[in-house]
Amino acid sequence: MSGTVILVSYNRIAVCRNMRPVFLGLFLCAVLPLVNAGCSIMAHNKEDKFCRDSTDKTWHPVGSTWRNSKCMDCNCVDDSMRCCDAMGTPIYPDKCSVEYNYDSCTYEVFEKVPCAHGAVGK
Numbered sequence: 001m002s003g004t005v006i007l008v009s010y011n012r013i014a015v016c017r018n019m020r021p022v023f024l025g026l027f028l029c030a031v032l033p034l035v036n037a038g039c040s041i042m043a044h045n046k047e048d049k050f051c052r053d054s055t056d057k058t059w060h061p062v063g064s065t066w067r068n069s070k071c072m073d074c075n076c077v078d079d080s081m082r083c084c085d086a087m088g089t090p091i092y093p094d095k096c097s098v099e100y101n102y103d104s105c106t107y108e109v110f111e112k113v114p115c116a117h118g119a120v121g122k
Helices: 002-035
Strands: 039-043 050-053 058-061 065-067 072-077 080-085 096-101 106-111
Touching: 050 072, 050 080, 058 072
Parallel strands: none
Antiparallel strands: 039 080, 050 058, 065 072, 072 080, 096 106
16 A cells, blocks of 8 residues: 555656746746836844935835835835835837836837928028
8 A cells, every 4th residue: 555655656756857847937928027016125233213215315113015106116124125116117119219207107118200390590
């Protein structure tokens, strides 16, 4: 009977080994968008009861979350502060331009309009 248990355990290990690339692929698909999200982590002493937002120069108590004036979502924990870009980074072709609205934390991508000009005189 113990041989059967070992065989079943062995089969499960074999299935897990064969599934390893699938799990790795799923893991990378979940993690890679976070890498491109524009996050930063700043460590501080565990004795500190506040985090200082370097963008707005404001202080926030441990356990708090906030959005700063550059649309970064931040949270303060006992040993660090983490801030991530709330708008993301737009990807657009060279013929386009982007305009950020930091009041609403949105952006607009639009096609550049060629400038027509004339001259007066002579």
